[in-house]
Amino acid sequence: MSGVIPRSRFVPAVWGTALISLVLVAGMALVQGLGSTSSSRTYVVFLVNVMLVVSIQMFIGNSGIVSFGHVAFMGIGAYTTALVTIPGAVKAAQLPDLPSSLATADLGLVPAIALSALVALAVAALFGGAIIRMTESTMAMATLALLVVVHTFLQNATTFTRGSLGLAGIPVRTSIVVATVAAVGFVLAGRLYKESGPGLRLRAAREDALSSASVGTNVVRTRYAGWLLSAAMMGAAGSLWAQSVIAFNANQFYFAITFALLAMLVIGGRTSLTGAVAGAAIITFMTDTLARVEQGVAIGPWELPRITGTVQFAIAFLIIITLILRPEGIFDRWEIDDLVRRLTPAARRLRRGQRAEDVEPLVPASRPQGAPGPAVEPAGPEPTTAPVLRGEHVAKHFEGVAALAGVDIGVRAGEILGLIGPNGSGKTTLLNVVSGVYAPSEGEIVFHGTAIGGRKPHQVADTGLSRTFQNIRLFTELTVRENVEAAAPPGTDEQAVGDVLAWFGLAAVEREKAVNLPYGMQRRLEIARAVVRRPALILLDEPAAGMNESESDELLENIRRMRASLDCSVVVVDHDLRLIMKLCDRIQVLDQGRTIALGLPREIAENPAVIAAYLGGPSARSA
């Protein structure tokens, strides 16, 4: 397993799961020691809730897309299990018109769970295929439709479900031990998925879908995989639920339980599995206590009257208060192992002594062994090499406005090409068209002999082209290391990631959230994220924006090293002419969507058309 998940994420995941398991098992032992039936029943309810919430968390927590439809998968799992586990005679009495294959079916605990997961998976595959490409808010709405549609079927397909009359007689196999083992299994699966490559890329897409695509992630497919996995788990959890309740009906798989489950997720912190477990505990025990209060209790001499509906109130209040005080839930993004690690002496020392800025080296001075870095001083490009990137007559129109009016671009192997021009001249549009953000309206783009014009960003990225963005687009809530790992192509080992971090002076802050880095480091991290893909061509969109002279000198050094060590070509868009003149082998100047000059830095500096375009003086033609 650790072969798939790097040790830096695998070890904490195992520790975290072990700590949660310890708590769950201790709880089980305690409840069994008490020997009361009602507390043991409550504990099973809690454990089943843990399974349900963890399943939902796998999708909502990692993708950041809200689903109101997961209870549909729970219902599908529960009904599947009921149909294949209720003893034959009991089943025949309730559902006389059942087809014979189902009427005689009699599965054990594990086959019933597996079948339930499969049926839920099939429905998720069908429905998810239709909605997964939508934007986040539209998809949330569409999952509501899923809940309504499945509920309608469960209620009306009475041959199989008996609708609101419900089914009874499901053998109770979810004992407290089974439930504990299963809950531990769900937590482990949820955590391993979160830390796995697909899970990490899903979280990266949650932070920024576009930059996630630009580092080669097929966002739609990653989301779809998370959706399917989460739905199958929900089906399995529904099966275990059904085997703990004896009887249920179609109306139970609707808004009341959706609300309760989402409340557990939100209150605990939707991105954290520890939060999911904590949320399940809070809501389960609150519901249980309130249910007892509603029966009417006596506190000393006072007899409280019977009241109903307090649970809904209490949950709603709890959600609102939690969200006001802690908008991301009680645990926010913390997992239990993070909390434990924070208490260790080393972490305390680090927090007290050093801040991110203090450990930032001005120049990435020492290059670790085997890391990419310059062997010799960078040499200029060989002028005869064929271009790696060739674009001909590339044009892009936005509703009639031509941002690019037919531009040719040729990037030679190993060269640094500067792309300059006044604001609105089409530089960024050209980068966006080349990297697949926009499809070109006209023209052809060939990279390494492959036509890439009109391909999606992740497809372009996979051909060996990386880019950065004008306004930094990091995976803000992920750590520095995770930012780089989410971009690393499959098969990249941990050492390579570490080397890139060290090279860009980010090793000391690798556990920090990207959003907490100072601006200069964020810029460097974005370049590191592009470099770890070992691209043949890197597009840098205004890397020096907001930098002072010494920072931009450091950047220049970094770009040269990068070119030399990766043996790649670089296209740099920037307004810092001092940087461009010093750094670039050739410079192409755009104005109003056209190329007005192309040549060596010295030639460009003296070109009257360029001077006119920049200073707004007499037009190029009259000059």
Place this chain on the structure above:
Amino acid sequence: MSPSEFVQQLVNSMSLGSIYALLALGLSMVYGVLGMLNFAYGELVTITGYSMLAATYFGAPFIVVALVGVIAAGLSSVLMELVAFRPLRNASFVSLLFTSFAVAQLIQGAFRQAVSVRSRGIPVPELFDEAVRLGPVRISLLSIITASVGAISLVALTTFMRRSRSGLAMRAASQDFTTARLLGVRANRVISLAFLISGLLAGIAGVLWIARTTSVNPTTGFVPVIQAFIASVIGGLGNLRGAVLGGFFLGTLEVFLQATLPGSLLPYAQAASLLIVVAILYVRPQGLFGQRVEAV
């Protein structure tokens, strides 16, 4: 379906469609300004219903009862924003969505406690049951009234948005709230106004809805809010014109499914129309009337 039947169903579509259009518009209005989906929107319809119920106890004539319902929804909407959403102004989309979900449950729970789980009848004028005969075509008066009220409200709102200063401020805010604020648009006022208009629309739609169902219960708002969500999604979220068109589209779809499905499949009518909508979104993820968003 005979031609006269077709015309009848067409009028019914316009009537149901205009209710959905008003609801989707109210929802989209808040989404446009705040980028927030208000799950508690359906509860405004419920509030309209219970306010109407209260007003009928005082023996008010129906027109007054209806006005009370609309005003109650408008005020509740503004209040809802002040109390529940304003403290979370900078929270994420998901946090706001969950908050509104909780608010919806809170209001439902309140009516369940304070009134009853059961439906309460609301008397409507007998006039609504009458029908107009145009040759072979028989059209219920309620449908005509509903469609007209819907049309008048839409025209009034369009005029307000196009002609008034506040309307301009709201349109600017829904394009780019940050810039609008920099140019002197007052954020809290625009947001309150958006919630007021959104609430009034829910109130008008609520009165029309209650006039059809003639009763109210704590979950009355559920079906309307789902339909409003779906309609605004078909129209492209946040797109006001799309919301109106989406509402009419959904109304038409539902009326014609009700009219053509065989009796045994009638319980599936809503599910079927939702599935058709999902199928449409499969082909056009940005909605029928939304702009295609490039990239990713």
